[in-house]
Amino acid sequence: MGVDCMDFDQYEVDLNAKCVCGCMDGNRFHKIYRFPNMRGASVASNPKILGFSEVGYRVLTISFLSETEYQVENLPGFDKQILDCEDWEEAEGILRRIMAL
Numbered sequence: 001m002g003v004d005c006m007d008f009d010q011y012e013v014d015l016n017a018k019c020v021c022g023c024m025d026g027n028r029f030h031k032i033y034r035f036p037n038m039r040g041a042s043v044a045s046n047p048k049i050l051g052f053s054e055v056g057y058r059v060l061t062i063s064f065l066s067e068t069e070y071q072v073e074n075l076p077g078f079d080k081q082i083l084d085c086e087d088w089e090e091a092e093g094i095l096r097r098i099m100a101l
Contacts, residue, residue, distance in 0.1 A: 008095055011035055013068070035099040038064040039075055043091055057091040059083040061098065076101055 011033040034040040042060040061081050062070040072081050075098060085091040 007092070008033055011040070011099075013040075032062075032070075033095060033098075034064050034067075034070075037099070037101055039098050039101050040064060040070065041095055041098055043095070045088075057085040057088060059085060059091055059094050 008031075013032050013034045028044065028046050030042070030044045032040065032042045040062050042062060044058050046056060059082075060072060061075045061078055061083070063073040063075070064070045074081055077097060083094055085094065
């Protein structure tokens with residue numbers, strides 16, 4: 001995969017146990033991050049949508065209601081909930097912005 005997610009491993013939460021969307025097939029991954037500010041993101045690599053046949057990431061901004069429950073939400077400083085990124089560096093920048101809220 002070539003993606004270095006080490007900076008965010010400590011914030012990863014396993015809420016994908018029953019994921020049936022196929023997002024983890026092939027070289028894909030789907031990770032959910034929860035930061036100490038109870039904000040986070042769902043990040044899928046190479047989402048199964050037109051235009052993302054080989055590269056890209058989709059970041060969904062979320063707020064946590066508890067340790068395991070969250071809702072999709074427009075977070076402060078973001079104008080939408082779904083952010084498409086061309087590469088990991090762009091997705092990582094979004095994660096850092098969410099973590100800093």
